[in-house]
Amino acid sequence: MGKYFGSYGGQYVGEVLKPALGELEQAMTDIIPSGEFQREYQYLLKHFAGRPTPLCFAENLTKMMGGAKIYIKLEGMAQTGAHKINNALGQVLLAKYMGKTHVIAETGAGQHGVATAAAAAKLGLECTVFMGAVDVKRQQPNVFLMKQFGAEVSTVQEGSRTLKDAVNAALKQWVEDSSRTSYVLGSALGPYPYPDLVRTFQEVIGRETRSQILEAEGTLPQQVVACCGGGSNAVGIFSAFLDDPVSLTAVEAGGRGTGRGEHAQRMSGQGEMGIIEGYKSFFLQDEEGQVLHTHSISAGLDYPGIGPQLAYLGETGRVKFTRADDRQALDAYQLLARKEGLLCALESAHAAAVTLTLASDMDKKEIIIMNMSGRGEKDLFITARELYWEQWQQFLLQEAKG
Amino acid sequence: MSTIEIMAHLVMGFPRKEATTESARALADRGVRILELQIPFSDPTADGPVNTRACETSLREGFRVAHAGEYIRSVQEMGFTEVHVMTYANIPFRFGFDRYLRTMKDLGVTGVIVPDLPIEDDEGFYASAGIIGIDALPVAVPNMGASRIKLMQGMNPNRIYAALREGVTGRSTGITDDAKQFLTSLAGPKIYAGFGISSAEQVSDLKGYAYAAVIGSHITRAIASGPDWYDQVSRAIEQCMPDT
Ligand SMILES: Cc1ncc(COP(=O)(O)O)c(C=O)c1O
Numbered sequence: 001m002g003k004y005f006g007s008y009g010g011q012y013v014g015e016v017l018k019p020a021l022g023e024l025e026q027a028m029t030d031i032i033p034s035g036e037f038q039r040e041y042q043y044l045l046k047h048f049a050g051r052p053t054p055l056c057f058a059e060n061l062t063k064m065m066g067g068a069k070i071y072i073k074l075e076g077m078a079q080t081g082a083h084k085i086n087n088a089l090g091q092v093l094l095a096k097y098m099g100k101t102h103v104i105a106e107t108g109a110g111q112h113g114v115a116t117a118a119a120a121a122k123l124g125l126e127c128t129v130f131m132g133a134v135d136v137k138r139q140q141p142n143v144f145l146m147k148q149f150g151a152e153v154s155t156v157q158e159g160s161r162t163l164k165d166a167v168n169a170a171l172k173q174w175v176e177d178s179s180r181t182s183y184v185l186g187s188a189l190g191p192y193p194y195p196d197l198v199r200t201f202q203e204v205i206g207r208e209t210r211s212q213i214l215e216a217e218g219t220l221p222q223q224v225v226a227c228c229g230g231g232s233n234a235v236g237i238f239s240a241f242l243d244d245p246v247s248l249t250a251v252e253a254g255g256r257g258t259g260r261g262e263h264a265q266r267m268s269g270q271g272e273m274g275i276i277e278g279y280k281s282f283f284l285q286d287e288e289g290q291v292l293h294t295h296s297i298s299a300g301l302d303y304p305g306i307g308p309q310l311a312y313l314g315e316t317g318r319v320k321f322t323r324a325d326d327r328q329a330l331d332a333y334q335l336l337a338r339k340e341g342l343l344c345a346l347e348s349a350h351a352a353a354v355t356l357t358l359a360s361d362m363d364k365k366e367i368i369i370m371n372m373s374g375r376g377e378k379d380l381f382i383t384a385r386e387l388y389w390e391q392w393q394q395f396l397l398q399e400a401k402g
Numbered sequence: 403m404s405t406i407e408i409m410a411h412l413v414m415g416f417p418r419k420e421a422t423t424e425s426a427r428a429l430a431d432r433g434v435r436i437l438e439l440q441i442p443f444s445d446p447t448a449d450g451p452v453n454t455r456a457c458e459t460s461l462r463e464g465f466r467v468a469h470a471g472e473y474i475r476s477v478q479e480m481g482f483t484e485v486h487v488m489t490y491a492n493i494p495f496r497f498g499f500d501r502y503l504r505t506m507k508d509l510g511v512t513g514v515i516v517p518d519l520p521i522e523d524d525e526g527f528y529a530s531a532g533i534i535g536i537d538a539l540p541v542a543v544p545n546m547g548a549s550r551i552k553l554m555q556g557m558n559p560n561r562i563y564a565a566l567r568e569g570v571t572g573r574s575t576g577i578t579d580d581a582k583q584f585l586t587s588l589a590g591p592k593i594y595a596g597f598g599i600s601s602a603e604q605v606s607d608l609k610g611y612a613y614a615a616v617i618g619s620h621i622t623r624a625i626a627s628g629p630d631w632y633d634q635v636s637r638a639i640e641q642c643m644p645d646t
Binding site for chain 1: 443444445446447448454458467468492493518519525540542545546
């Protein structure tokens with residue numbers, strides 16, 4: 001693919017970043033298709049990340065909703081608990097092949113940071129993860145895990161001190177030191193070639209799902225549903241179905257309301273076209289072009305921009321965008337736990353909420369697949385606070401006393 | 403002996419409007435003739451921590467892009483020979499690129515700088531500027547390589563903004579032989595060379611290689627250091643004046 005998806009994408013960066021992006025683009029075309037790289041990458045996916053991940057028939061939920069057969073792709077079974085490892089392993093391995101000794105990454109919730117730190121530990125590269133101060137504070141467990149993997153966590157004090165500021169800080173660090181360092185971006189966005197690079201490493205989700213459903217049912221599904229932050233898990237699973245008569249639905253964070261700063265609905269809400277952080281796409285911004293704050297109970301969906309390929313697929317109507325709010329996500333999280341024994345990441349719980357509604361309106365002969373992009377243990381401190389506050393508070397106080 | 407101009411960079415509205423006008427007055431009184439005003443943006447990817455925080459503060463204190471015209475007009479009365487306006491792509495994109503260029507031209511702005519509109523990915527910005535009759539300064543950097551320098555020269559810009567350090571604004575730059583060679587390779591247009599300049603020695607060093615030395619974070623730091631903006635900025639700029 002090229003630099004643009006329709007009119008979205010591009011490489012709107014300071015001239016200083018051009019050489020590093022050019023080097024990465026070259027590596028993408030020269031190294032990734034090579035037999036040697038592919039052998040090592042596939043080996044790591046299988047024996048380190050734990051692929052293929054299962055496609056699980058959710059029999060109880062299917063009965064309960066009384067509509068389409070519900071299948072769940074268990075990306076959360078992958079090493080470090082989410083689809084993020086597919087991309088992190090790919091990009092860190094690429095950095096190693098490029099002769100780099102150090103990788104840097106941005107992280108919001110910490111999932112991409114944890115995945116990159118683990119991949120760097122496995123492949124023997126140094127790792128620095130940039131994280132906004134607000135996120136560091138609310139995601140201490142992941143900060144701890146990154147440090148266990150030997151990564152340095154650099155706290156970002158600029159801007160809203162969340163994910164977008166971590167991206168800015170990482171890009172700046174990269175500029176300082178690109179001869180030694182590679183920047184491992186965590187979602188299918190940013191300046192070219194990142195949207196392509198990240199999708200390339202996430203397409204495995206779709207490839208596996210397609211062959212798994214054909215094996216289980218002998219036919220393709222009618223619907224595939226994924227949650228959508230930057231869009232990497234969505235574009236990863238959708239990519240295998242783009243040319244099929246399969247409906248594709250991406251679910252954005254409805255947050256706690258429709259007001260400014262209360263959600264992260266770029267496509268299903270009030271997003272506007274913009275050129276920000278190196279790419280053209282839809283962003284939550286004010287009339288003058290300043291980026292707005294966002295909110296979601298799931299840190300991974302709490303981002304003001306969306307990957308350019310999804311923006312394009314949304315514009316053409318190939319992918320439908322919808323929303324689930326904080327409450328609906330929490331309800332779906334509990335339902336999946338009780339009915340299917342699955343602890344779903346809060347991001348993926350947004351996809352689950354929409355999947356259940358869609359399934360109940362579909363025919364019993366039809367099939368719907370949702371991508372469970374991550375597992376829920378990482379959200380313990382959020383879910384327990386929301387659903388189990390009194391006992392949880394007592395436990396925390398007791399632990400703090402020692 | 404060749405001479406060199408100073409282009410002083412101010413973030414509009416940091417920490418509020420009077421700071422910008424008083425600082426500009428201090429600069430004019432010290433003989434600075436070229437001013438670069440930055441319209442604050444929420445995600446200033448090419449700025450270092452000092453100017454990033456300045457943008458943030460200005461926006462938090464209520465700066466609006468709609469106020470930019472007032473700022474520009476208020477400094478123009480102070481006798482600057484050139485006023486340039488710098489900001490990030492999304493601001494003119496939302497405003498409309500052509501409308502932005504026309505508005506700036508009508509305000510009497512000499513040049514506009516948008517660091518995240520590199521040539522080729524510029525949405526026709528540089529060409530439109532030519533048609534509308536305002537200078538859009540492309541940014542040149544030492545690591546850009548001969549082919550991109552050639553591409554840039556092919557656009558025949560009247561002025562070029564040259565960033566001497568690879569990286570972001572705000573750290574000290576030695577004017578190395580490599581930097582001088584790089585500036586020489588840009589030959590032709592007026593060169594505004596900056597990034598990390600904070601001393602008279604650095605400014606002096608650029609004589610013969612650049613038309614103007616850009617002083618940015620050094621001034622922002624001075625503004626941030628207390629409420630006596632006029633005095634603070636006066637002292638800061640005097641530190642950068644080769645002849646004093
Ligand atoms: C489990 C999980 N799902 C989804 C996302 C959102 O990212 P993307 O839209 O790129 O898949 C994240 C991001 O942290 C995540 O951790």
